[in-house]
Amino acid sequence: MCELRLNSRQNRAAHLAAHCPGTDPPRCLFASGGEVPPPSVSNAFWWGQARKAAGCTRVKLHDLRHFYASGLIAAGCDVVTVQRALGHASASVTLGTYAHLWPTAEDKTRAAVAAMLADTLRAGAADSVRTSGEA
Numbered sequence: 001m002c003e004l005r006l007n008s009r010q011n012r013a014a015h016l017a018a019h020c021p022g023t024d025p026p027r028c029l030f031a032s033g034g035e036v037p038p039p040s041v042s043n044a045f046w047w048g049q050a051r052k053a054a055g056c057t058r059v060k061l062h063d064l065r066h067f068y069a070s071g072l073i074a075a076g077c078d079v080v081t082v083q084r085a086l087g088h089a090s091a092s093v094t095l096g097t098y099a100h101l102w103p104t105a106e107d108k109t110r111a112a113v114a115a116m117l118a119d120t121l122r123a124g125a126a127d128s129v130r131t132s133g134e135a
Helices: 009-019 040-054 061-074 079-086 091-101 105-123
Strands: none
Touching: 040 061, 061 079, 061 091, 079 091
């Protein structure tokens, strides 16, 4: 949860300035045409309209946040990067929600072995210097 309550126009403006620098309109999912994103009630209305038009009536706006976070993690982003992207107050908040999505040491070991074997098979044979005993 963000440290800043986004219940007033001033707080939304401060949050936007801190987490979405610049003036590019696409930085907000639903823009109100001004410098400040619309209140969450407006977001809920516009999300409902977009959802109906797309035929995705069961997808919640917050689901997009989880999709975004899981995509960052799958792409290899570290916990602090994901924390900052989501606006979490601390990395522990991010880990409390998404820790299960980061690969474990065992996952990384399996992937490394698979890549090594694939490279060896693609090359046609193992490195003869290391395997022939002539080193």
